[in-house]
Amino acid sequence: MRLIFNVPGTNLTYIINHKGERLSPKEKKEYRLETVRKLPRGFVPLHAVLLKNKKRGIAISGSSGSGKTTLAEILVNKFKYKLVANDFIVVWNQKGNLYASDLNSKENNRGKQKTKLTSVFFVSDKDKRDIYKQSENEFFEHFVGTLYPLDRNLLKKFEQEDVYRIIRALHICLGNKTSNKQRWAEIINSYYNSKKIARIGIIGIGTIGNTLLNLIIAKPWLRILNIISTDRKKLKGISLDLRSANPQVLVNISKTYRDLFNNSDLVVIAFNVKNEPLVVFGGERNMKIYSHAKVIWEISRSVRNSKYRGFLLVVTNPVDIMSWALYEFSNINDKGYRDWNGLYSNQVYGIGLGLDYKRMQVLENNPENNLELVGEHGENLTLCRVIDESKLSVMKNDKLLKLIKEYSPEIRKYTDRTIFGPVHEIYEVLQVIRKRSGEMRVSLLNDNGVVLGDVVKLQNGIISRKFEYKNNLQRKLESLEKVQRVYYKLLKKNGAGEFGGVKK
Known part of the structure; x- marks a missing residue:
């Protein structure tokens, strides 16, 4: 049987003589890999699904079983994308724009056209982060892994291609495979719907919070300032003072953490619990780790309830552990089980x-x-x-x-x-x-x-x-x-009944 594989939008055509009257999925994959070996200069293969909507075209690349097909189905059903290709694609640069098309049999490609590519997402099996960019070496290893069993020496030729370098610069990696694929789809959607930062929230109005308020109140990009603290009387005075410093900025005293998150693009967490017994796990900055973690648990409930998608800067010590606690706790429900309905890893930053x-x-x-x-x-x-x-x-x-x-x-x-x-x-x-x-x-x-x-x-x-x-x-x-991780386990263990605790 004579098979013809092509790539719509290009002149690439490959003829393969197949022994037999039927073509199994395994044989089809092998023939696609065979055509990859023959690709000329200027073209780069990806083991990926290709989708598009009115605004953009995206590729989702990953090895077999990585979840890219399930993710594509969610984007099609929930976010109105159209599936263009579901296994192998070829990418090229045309007049400064990236295009991609299905590497498939001529029969399956009938009526298809090239798709302008705006983003390339890689899905990772091992990385714990939700969304990030890979290093040069990580990217190549991922690229090789998705095209297994092709020889890595063969694939190294693509590293020299301008198209490959553009893809690497453009790519975004989705990790944390233990979370659900719905979360991946929402991460992609939130990436394309990012907002300008003009509304700032500050939790805690001690020395750091107060000085930061003074620093940003006159900035021309600031539109709304939301503040919250346990000292309500002090809040009232600071609010009046800030309004006189810049009447163009709307200064709100938030009644709850949820109110603050609902009206902020970026939140600074700078509280400091006073008059609490000191629990020392090691080091000066860890002296209030437990009492601060209880407040972080409370804040994380509001993060979940408001479905917050802005940024959080953690200043409260110990910074590294409190940043982890905020991310971890936000993805745990009130019963103590992790459900991944909270923050993404690129939303939380510890300052120090x-x-x-x-x-x-x-x-x-x-x-x-x-x-x-x-x-x-x-x-x-x-x-x-x-x-x-x-x-x-x-x-x-x-x-x-x-x-x-x-x-x-x-x-x-x-x-x-x-x-x-x-x-x-x-x-x-x-x-x-x-x-x-x-x-x-x-x-x-x-x-x-x-x-x-x-x-x-x-x-x-x-x-x-x-x-x-x-x-x-x-x-x-x-x-x-x-x-x-010892600190993490202590917080989880000692937190049971106090601020939820992690059961799974």
């Missing part, structure tokens, strides 16, 4: 690593600008050296690390607390998120499901790591991850 980095710059003369910090804000920082502008390796300098950790206590020898450094760090991160582009040092969920500080780039609202880790740094961070 950037401040540690600036303090390092004060303490260390580094004209080469080749030092970085990663790890837990404050207590468990790791000093690194930048290698070849793309990788981080552990650097030994205990004296410098000690001085960085003692920076806050040194300030408090002369004044009540640190103010200006933390507040300006909050504002810098806020600005990067508001512009949806830039570099920042924040604590966020990593690929292993642990929140630690890292240097990241934000591109069109999607996070990617700036550096890859050398083996010595990878091992050190894996040890730190084990420590963090």
Whole structure:
């Protein structure tokens, strides 16, 4: 039997002589892979489904069984996409635009046309993050894995293609496979419906919250300011004062956390529980871990109820653990079971690593600008050296690390607390998120499901790591991850009956 495979919108046609009168799905896949081997320069294959609607065309790529077909069905049924191709596609660049089309038999492709491609989503089997960009190496390994059993040396030729590089720059990866595919579909939909940040919410009006309010009240992009605190009398006075500072900004005293989330594009969590017994799990910033976690649980209920899709900046200590708690708790229902109806990993950012980095710059003369910090804000920082502008390796300098950790206590020898450094760090991160582009040092969920500080780039609202880790740094961070998981287990165990607790 003579088979003809083609790619609509191109001149690509392949003739295959098939032994037999019927073609099984397995044989069809093998013939498609055979045509991939013959693709000329300028064309890149993807094991993907292709969908389109009136506004955009998207490809969803993944290995067999990764969930891409189920995700495509949800997008078709709930978000009105049309399925164009459901297994293999070819992508090319035409006059500055990416196009994709079905790699299929001529009979199945009858009437089909090329589709202008606006986004490429990869689905990951292992990564714990919900949405992110892969590194160059991660992207290639994923690309190879989806086209198994094709030889990786054969596929390396595509790395040299401009089309491949455009796809890599354009791609978005969906992880956290343990969540449901409905969540993936909603992440895609929310990515295309992002709003400008003009409404800010602040939880906690202590020294940090107050100073931040003063810093942003006169900004021309600010339209609405929502504030909440247990000190209602103080709130009233601050509200009156802020309105006189800028009558053009609407200042609201939120009655509940839910009211605040319903009316905010970005929320800063800067509360500090007073007069609570200290529960010390290790380190100064962890002294109120349990009492602060109880408040985070309460906040997470409102995040769920409001279906909040804005951003959250966590300043309350311990920053890394509270950021994890907010993300984790928001995805747990009131009975203590994880249902993944809460926050996405790219919504929560802990603030502190950037401040540690600036303090390092004060303490260390580094004209080469080749030092970085990663790890837990404050207590468990790791000093690194930048290698070849793309990788981080552990650097030994205990004296410098000690001085960085003692920076806050040194300030408090002369004044009540640190103010200006933390507040300006909050504002810098806020600005990067508001512009949806830039570099920042924040604590966020990593690929292993642990929140630690890292240097990241934000591109069109999607996070990617700036550096890859050398083996010595990878091992050190894996040890730190084990420590963090101990805290997580303590919160889950001690939280049962107090702030829900995790049962599954």
